[in-house]
Amino acid sequence: AQTVTQSQPEMSVQEAETVTLSCTYDTSESNYYLFWYKQPPSRQMILVIRQEAYKQQNATENRFSVNFQKAAKSFSLKISDSQLGDTAMYFCAFTYYGGSQGNLIFGKGTKLSVKP
Amino acid sequence: ETGVTQTPRHLVMGMTNKKSLKCEQHLGHNAMYWYKQSAKKPLELMFVYNFKEQTENNSVPSRFSPECPNSSHLFLHLHTLQPEDSALYLCASSPWEGGEETQYFGPGTRLLVL
Numbered sequence: 001a002q003t004v005t006q007s008q009p010e011m012s013v014q015e016a017e018t019v020t021l022s023c024t025y026d027t028s029e030s031n032y033y034l035f036w037y038k039q040p041p042s043r044q045m046i047l048v049i050r051q052e053a054y055k056q057q058n059a060t061e062n063r064f065s066v067n068f069q070k071a072a073k074s075f076s077l078k079i080s081d082s083q084l085g086d087t088a089m090y091f092c093a094f095t096y097y098g099g100s101q102g103n104l105i106f107g108k109g110t111k112l113s114v115k116p
Numbered sequence: 117e118t119g120v121t122q123t124p125r126h127l128v129m130g131m132t133n134k135k136s137l138k139c140e141q142h143l144g145h146n147a148m149y150w151y152k153q154s155a156k157k158p159l160e161l162m163f164v165y166n167f168k169e170q171t172e173n174n175s176v177p178s179r180f181s182p183e184c185p186n187s188s189h190l191f192l193h194l195h196t197l198q199p200e201d202s203a204l205y206l207c208a209s210s211p212w213e214g215g216e217e218t219q220y221f222g223p224g225t226r227l228l229v230l
Contacts, residue, residue: 033217043204045221091159095217104219106159 002027004094006107013082014115020067021077021110023092032096034068034075039109040088048090051075082114118142120222122207128228129197137192137225139207147212148190149219150182153204165190166212197229 003026013019025034036048051059051068058066063083067076079086092107120141129135141148150162164172165184179201181193190207204226208219 035218037221042223043226044223045206045208047218047220050218104161104217108158 002029002094002096002103002105004092004105004107006090006092006110008110009108010111010113012113012115013079015082015084017082018078018080019082019112021079021090021092021112023075023077023107025073025075025092025094027073027094027096029096032094034066035093035095035104036064036066036075036077037091037093037106038086038088039091040085045091049077079112084114084116086112087114088112120207120209120220122205122222122225124225125223126226126228128230129194130230131197131199133197134193134195136194137205137207137227139190139192139222141188141190141207141209141220141222143209143211143220145209145211145220146187147210148184148187149208149210150190150192151206151208153206153224155203159206163192194227197227199229202227202229 005024007022032053034051038046038048049059049061049064051066058068063080065078089109089111091109093104095104123138147166149164152160152162161174162176163182168184179196183191204224206224207222210217210219
């Protein structure tokens with residue numbers, strides 16, 4: 001069975017600082033995708049960043065980057081220059097080729113608060 | 117309208133009511149999904165539709181009835197719900213082209229069952 005674990009239920013960071021959110025996953029699959037989604041108080045689930053497992057290069061999207069360690073099954077999200085608008089729940093998610101369609105497995109989330 | 121839209125955004129209903137949630141995607145995707153998000157629990161996948169055909173039903177009670185008339189629209193019909201069904205219901209869509217599975221979500225419907 002595939003699992004996604006986010007070990008930090010809550011985190012806080014000062015505005016303009018850098019924060020890293022942790023995610024580990026467990027799978028025997030070799031071909032899969034990993035995602036970070038953000039859910040602000042408005043409740044809209046927004047895709048932040050996506051990583052294909054076959055790519056060794058870490059994905060980046062502006063201030064957001066990941067540290068993908070395939071052997072360790074680790075997929076952390078780094079937010080640089082944190083902004084107040086980054087305050088949200090962050091969910092790590094996993095899916096794989098050949099799985100049941102829609103089999104996007106979510107972690108329980110990390111609540112991030114950015115403080116002024 | 118762009119992306120994935122959902123209506124209504126908020127809904128309060130009694131246990132004997134019948135109501136429907138609507139989802140529409142403007143992304144040209146082929147697959148659509150319903151999720152339930154309850155407090156303190158991970159997102160739960162409820163239903164999956166691919167090219168209008170239901171491909172997944174994750175043991176959802178029959179008081180939830182999905183309908184997908186075309187690849188752009190998805191409904192969730194609700195009847196005789198229970199208070200524990202109160203939750204945020206999220207709709208999502210994905211391209212489903214050769215394995216592309218990135219899902220894009222709507223803003224959700226906050227449902228309260230009294």
